[in-house]
Amino acid sequence: MANVIWTWIAAGLTLAIFSFLYKDNPFYKLAEHIYVGSSAAFWFIYLWYFDVKPKLVDAWLQNTGFEKYILIVPAILAVLMLTRFIPTISWLSRWAIAFTVGMGAGLGITGALQGFLVPQLQATLLPIWVNVSDKFTVNLGYSLNNFILVVGTIATIFYFYFSKEHRGGLGYASKVGITFIMIAFGASFGYTVMARISLLIGRLFFLLHDWLHLV
Amino acid sequence: MNFWERLGKIDRRIIYLVVFLGVIIPILLKVTFRVEPMREVKQAYEEVEKLPPGSAVMISIDYDASSMPELQPMLVAILEHCFKKDLKVIMLGHWPLGLPLGQIALDKVAKKYGKVYGKDYVFLGFRPGVAAVMINLGKEIRQVFNSDYKGTPIDSLPIMQNIHNYNDIGILIGLEAGSTGDMWVQFAQARYNAKIILGATAVVAPDLYPYLQANQIVGLIGGLRGAADYESLVHVLGPAYLGMPAQTTIHVLVVILIILGNLGYFATRRKK
Amino acid sequence: MRREVPLFITFISGILLVIALFIPHKPFGNLEQRFNDWYIIVSGFTMILGIDSLLLHHWNNFKRKREGWIYSIALMLAFFITLIWGFYSGIKVGSPFKPNASFLKYFYTFVFVPLQATMFSLLAFFIASAAYRAFRARTFDATLLLTAAALVMLGRVPEGNRASVYLFGIALLIAAIVLLLEAKERVSTFEKLLHYLGAAVAIVLIYVQYRILPSYLPQIADWIMNIPQLAAKRGIFIGIALGGIAMSLRIILGIERTYLK
Numbered sequence: 041m042a043n044v045i046w047t048w049i050a051a052g053l054t055l056a057i058f059s060f061l062y063k064d065n066p067f068y069k070l071a072e073h074i075y076v077g078s079s080a081a082f083w084f085i086y087l088w089y090f091d092v093k094p095k096l097v098d099a100w101l102q103n104t105g106f107e108k109y110i111l112i113v114p115a116i117l118a119v120l121m122l123t124r125f126i127p128t129i130s131w132l133s134r135w136a137i138a139f140t141v142g143m144g145a146g147l148g149i150t151g152a153l154q155g156f157l158v159p160q161l162q163a164t165l166l167p168i169w170v171n172v173s174d175k176f177t178v179n180l181g182y183s184l185n186n187f188i189l190v191v192g193t194i195a196t197i198f199y200f201y202f203s204k205e206h207r208g209g210l211g212y213a214s215k216v217g218i219t220f221i222m223i224a225f226g227a228s229f230g231y232t233v234m235a236r237i238s239l240l241i242g243r244l245f246f247l248l249h250d251w252l253h254l255v
Numbered sequence: 256m257n258f259w260e261r262l263g264k265i266d267r268r269i270i271y272l273v274v275f276l277g278v279i280i281p282i283l284l285k286v287t288f289r290v291e292p293m294r295e296v297k298q299a300y301e302e303v304e305k306l307p308p309g310s311a312v313m314i315s316i317d318y319d320a321s322s323m324p325e326l327q328p329m330l331v332a333i334l335e336h337c338f339k340k341d342l343k344v345i346m347l348g349h350w351p352l353g354l355p356l357g358q359i360a361l362d363k364v365a366k367k368y369g370k371v372y373g374k375d376y377v378f379l380g381f382r383p384g385v386a387a388v389m390i391n392l393g394k395e396i397r398q399v400f401n402s403d404y405k406g407t408p409i410d411s412l413p414i415m416q417n418i419h420n421y422n423d424i425g426i427l428i429g430l431e432a433g434s435t436g437d438m439w440v441q442f443a444q445a446r447y448n449a450k451i452i453l454g455a456t457a458v459v460a461p462d463l464y465p466y467l468q469a470n471q472i473v474g475l476i477g478g479l480r481g482a483a484d485y486e487s488l489v490h491v492l493g494p495a496y497l498g499m500p501a502q503t504t505i506h507v508l509v510v511i512l513i514i515l516g517n518l519g520y521f522a523t524r525r526k527k
Numbered sequence: 528m529r530r531e532v533p534l535f536i537t538f539i540s541g542i543l544l545v546i547a548l549f550i551p552h553k554p555f556g557n558l559e560q561r562f563n564d565w566y567i568i569v570s571g572f573t574m575i576l577g578i579d580s581l582l583l584h585h586w587n588n589f590k591r592k593r594e595g596w597i598y599s600i601a602l603m604l605a606f607f608i609t610l611i612w613g614f615y616s617g618i619k620v621g622s623p624f625k626p627n628a629s630f631l632k633y634f635y636t637f638v639f640v641p642l643q644a645t646m647f648s649l650l651a652f653f654i655a656s657a658a659y660r661a662f663r664a665r666t667f668d669a670t671l672l673l674t675a676a677a678l679v680m681l682g683r684v685p686e687g688n689r690a691s692v693y694l695f696g697i698a699l700l701i702a703a704i705v706l707l708l709e710a711k712e713r714v715s716t717f718e719k720l721l722h723y724l725g726a727a728v729a730i731v732l733i734y735v736q737y738r739i740l741p742s743y744l745p746q747i748a749d750w751i752m753n754i755p756q757l758a759a760k761r762g763i764f765i766g767i768a769l770g771g772i773a774m775s776l777r778i779i780l781g782i783e784r785t786y787l788k
Contacts, residue, residue, distance in 0.1 A: 046637035053638065057645040061271050061652055073598040075642040077605030079352060080578045082639065085613035086351035089622060090381040091571035094402050095564075102401070110561075114568040121572040125579065131529050134787055138533035139540050140573060141786045143566045145775035146544025147386040152768040152775075154548060155441025160761055163469030185750075189468075189758045196762025217762065222668045224759035226675025227751055228461045231478065233654055233680055235325060235457035237278070237505045238479035240651035241498040242324020243644055244278050255282055270659060271652045278651075288685035294749065320643035352643070355624060355635050362626050380624075383571045387563035394560050399567070404624055464757040465764065480683055503684040505655070510677050510694045512659035514701065520663045521705050 051251040054243060164193050192220040263519015270512065277508050281500040287492075288499050292484035295467060299452045299474025300336070300488045302426060308341040310425035311418055315439065316346065318432035319353030322456045326430045328495035329454045329482035330360050333428060336489045338368040342425070343414050344376040347400070349385050349435045357430075358404070373412040380404035386438050393420050393447035421449035426473075431455040436463060440471045454481065534781045541779035582606065609634065664702075675751060682748025691740045696733050703729035 056071040096118075100111055121136040123129045166189060170182040198210060199217030206214045248254045292300070303312070314333065318326045337344050346361050348354045358378050365376050379400045382388050391399045396419060402408050409415045417423060427449050429439045436453045443449040452474040453463055460477030467475050476485055479502060482495035540562055547559035585599035593599075616623040616630035623630035664670040681687035681694070703726040710722035740747075777783035 042633075046633055050637040050641040053641050054645045057642065057649065060649060062268065069595070069598050070601055071642060072646070073602040074605040074638075075646060076581070077602035078609040078634075078639055079643070080581055081606045081609035081613065082352060082635075083574055084578055084610060085617075085623060086354075086381065087383070087571045087574060088614075089617065089624065090351070090404070091383055091568065094400075094406070095382070095568045095571075098406070099401060114565040117565065117569045118572045121569060121576065124576055134529070134533045135536060136569060136572070137786060138536040140566065140570055141778060142537035142540030143387065143544065143562065145537070145778040146541035147390075148771050148775040149541075149545055149779075150548040151386060151438065151441035151445075152771050155445035156437075156768045157765065157772075159445060159469050159471055160465060160765060163465075164761065185754050188754050192755055192758025193762045193765070196759045197765055200763070200766040217759075218668060219671065220755050220759040220762070222671045223675045223751060223755045224461070224763075226672040227679045227756040228458075229672070230676040230679030230683070231457040231461050233506065233509055233658065233676075234478050234480065234502065234683060235322070236648075236651040236654045237502055238325045238457065238498065239322065239644070239648040240274070240324075240505075241278055241282070241479070241501045242327075242494070243648040244275075245282060245324075245494055245498065246641070246644075248279070248282055255285060265659065267656045270656045274652055274655045290685045291745070293683075320640040321647035323640065323644050324648075352639075355631055356640070358624065359626075359631075359636070382567050383574070384563070384567035387566040387570075391560055391563045391567075394556075398560065398564065405622055461752065461756060462760055462764075464752055465761040468753065468757055478683075499685050503686050503690070505651075506680045506684050506687060507690045507694065509655055509658050510680060510690075512655060513662045513673065513677070514694065514698050516659040516662060517664055517698075518701060521701075525708065 047251055051247060054247060164190060166190055191216065196220050257522075259522030260519060262515050263523060265515070273508065274505060277504045278501045281504050282497070285497075286500040287497065288503065290480070290483050290487050290496065290499060292488055293477075293481065295475040295477070296481050296484040297488070299454075299476050300485060302450070302452060302473045303333070303336055303340070303342070303428075306340065306342055306425040309343065311343045311345055311414075311423060312337050313345045313347070313424045313427045314357070315427065315429040315435070316348030316354050316357030317350050317435035318356075318430055318456070319350050320356065322432040323353070323356055324494070324498075325456045325479050325482060326432065326454065327356060327360060328479070328493050329476055329485060330357060330430055331364060331493060332482060332485040332489050332491055332495070333454070334360060334364040335491050336485075338364060338370055338375075339489070345379065345414070345418070345424070346377070347379040348381055349388070350432070351381050353432075354381050373407070374414055377409070377412055377414050378404050379409070385435060386442050389438060389442040390446065393443060393449070395419055421447045424449065426450050426452055428452045428454065431459050431463075433459065437466075440466050444471050452476070454485075530784075530787065533787055534784070538779055538781060541775070545779075675756075678744070679748050679751055682744045682751075688741050688744035691744050692737055695736045695740060699729045699733045699736070702726075703733075 053071055053074075056067040059065055060068040096111060096115060100108060103111070117136045117139055120132050122133070124133040166186040168183060168187065170179055170186060172182055173179060195213050195217035197217075198213040199221065201210070201214075204210060245255075306312070314330070316330075334344065344361065344365075346357055348357055361376060361378060365372070370376055379396075380403065382399055388399055396415070397409060400409055403412065421427065421443055427439065427443060429436050429451065431453055432455070436455060436459065439449075439451055439453070444451050451472045453466070453472050454476035455463055455478075457478030457480075460475065460481070463472065463475055463477075466472045476482065479495050479498055483499050486493050486496045543555065543558055543562060547555040550556075551559075582603065585602050587593075588599040589596045589603070612634055613623045613630050616628040620628045622628065625631065662669075662673055662676075664673055677691075677694070677698075681691040706722045706726040706729065710719050710726070713719045713722060774783065778786070
């Protein structure tokens with residue numbers, strides 16, 4: 041029984057949001073604000089149960105010696121972060137923010153360098169002629185694909201090279217680049233349509249299946 | 256305003272209504288279309304299929320309810336595959352608002368196959384810090400997750416006995432609605448050579464093809480279509496498969512709308 | 528103190544991670560692990576800052592009775608009810624996320640999920656309407672984008688190939704007619720010829736697509752995704768990665784200081 045009532049509540053909230061399609065109205069606004077408020081609280085609960093409690097509170101109680109007392113460092117940083125709420129000492133929060141910004145920058149460099157640039161550039165160094173089959177046309181197809189991939193990648197990079205005016209050779213390269221970019225944006229648009237429609241299918245499936253039991 | 260010009264100025268509410276009907280009618284009529292799985296989805300399926308029974312699969316929930324209709328069916332199909340093959344499932348994630356979705360599906364599918372929590376599957380939960388979490392998982396999982404979501408120390412769970420880092424994981428499967436998938440590749444794969452499959456919303460999927468070509472990931476499941484492919488590969492026809500006819504209908508409709516819009520545009524331009 | 532200490536902290540934490548990438552042994556490897564662990568703890572608190580400013584904003588809305596203050600009350604009520612429910616559930620069964628916790632069973636499943644999922648499903652309507660309104664084949668580039676989008680959209684769904692023949696046939700026919708009509712109005716002979724040529728190509732393409740699309744559309748979509756699409760994305764992401772590295776270096780070296788404001 042409880043589930044039936046809750047399903048009706050869920051359906052009501054779903055319809056309240058759909059009502060926005062007709063025009064903005066109090067039901068939609070209410071649902072929207074409930075969503076924002078409860079998701080903020082949800083974050084809070086999650087951070088307590090999956091960050092502060094296990095990583096600070098439980099760790100403090102379970103660990104001994106060095107491993108226990110070293111926790112004071114992140115605890116201080118965390119408290120400094122919260123000084124933001126007290127205007128007179130809010131500048132102290134910069135110390136904690138500096139730490140997260142520095143870590144973010146360090147992680148950004150290592151990830152981009154080791155995880156993206158090197159492997160992606162390696163994967164672009166493709167053979168101009170591929171010998172995978174006895175058939176000439178099959179080999180030609182693979183080789184052509186490799187060629188297009190290499191040219192497309194380089195031309196796109198040239199398109200985003202702004203330090204020099206796009207004239208002459210660079211102009212041609214960036215024109216080829218924009219052609220590839222248009223195809224990529226088109227493909228991405230197609231995929232975006234696909235994604236958005238899927239979301240609607242999911243919601244309407246909920247209304248028809250879980251709520252109205254029509255399918 | 257003549258007929259041609261009117262074509263370019265259809266009220267948006269009429270378009271909304273047509274979209275609404277275009278989704279509802281195929282669902283109500285229970286139409287089904289056969290899907291021929293895409294290459295990159297088959298590849299993902301075969302990688303999981305190759306794992307010997309008892310291997311561990313790490314699944315990361317990096318989405319929330321805003322993309323649930325695409326990724327939840329994908330997750331369920333993958334879980335079905337894992338449990339059918341007696342693989343061990345370790346679940347965690349980076350999107351707090353969506354993690355319970357993963358947990359709910361995990362509990363449900365595990366129950367269906369009579370799997371035991373702590374022995375056959377575990378839900379570790381979440382730690383903030385994305386990249387920092389991924390790097391440290393490659394050193395020692397216990398350092399990041401001292402306990403599971405219930406607060407049980409993970410050393411006391413049989414499933415975690417011989418599992419310390421990515422070397423002990425057969426495959427890492429990330430379900431992605433944002434850029435967390437890139438992070439998995441850039442930190443878990445590039446640094447620790449973890450084998451990764453990414454399942455992603457259709458918005459994210461196109462951006463992941465460069466990783467596939469570079470062999471940084473070994474499979475890619477994109478969007479509801481990808482989920483439908485995986486469902487048909489594991490022979491569990493769920494919401495993704497059933498949603499395909501509606502998906503086709505709206506895609507056709509959108510192309511028709513683009514054509515109509517252009518007709519209206521060229522008609523008015525000529526008049527000017 | 529107010530500037531030097533933060534700059535120093537940023538430098539040390541950033542540079543350590545870079546060194547640890549190249550020298551992953553003691554002491555850098557362990558230090559990296561330690562710093563990551565601290566980062567995991569501290570970044571949780573960063574999120575609390577965001578929550579606070581949200582609540583403050585709505586509290587002020589309510590206090591000053593700004594337009595829509597009623598909704599601000601709803602937001603704050605929702606926040607506190609969720610918070611209390613979550614912690615109550617947590618105290619009762621150990622964690623609000625256990626399967627038998629009422630927080631997960633009812634609030635999350637029947638309130639939170641429907642709200643979030645439906646909010647984003649509205650985008651389906653908006654994108655259909657936007658496709659109709661904004662996608663005009665004004666230039667060659669725009670036409671290319673449209674064609675790629677249509678090929679991928681129809682090529683990635685079952686039975687899309689069957690529908691594609693009619694849709695592309697009609698689109699090409701329209702293109703041919705538009706080109707013929709426009710050719711009449713051109714003054715220069717060269718432009719006239721160009722338009723006639725375009726119309727002829729469109730008519731030939733009607734036949735070509737009729738022969739090709741029904742059986743090969745899925746493969747065509749596959750090719751677009753795996754070759755030209757991939758090439759452009761790789762180029763774009765290489766650019767972004769280079770920019771990201773430059774920015775990170777500026778932050779670590781203290782050249783970029785906007786985060787201290």
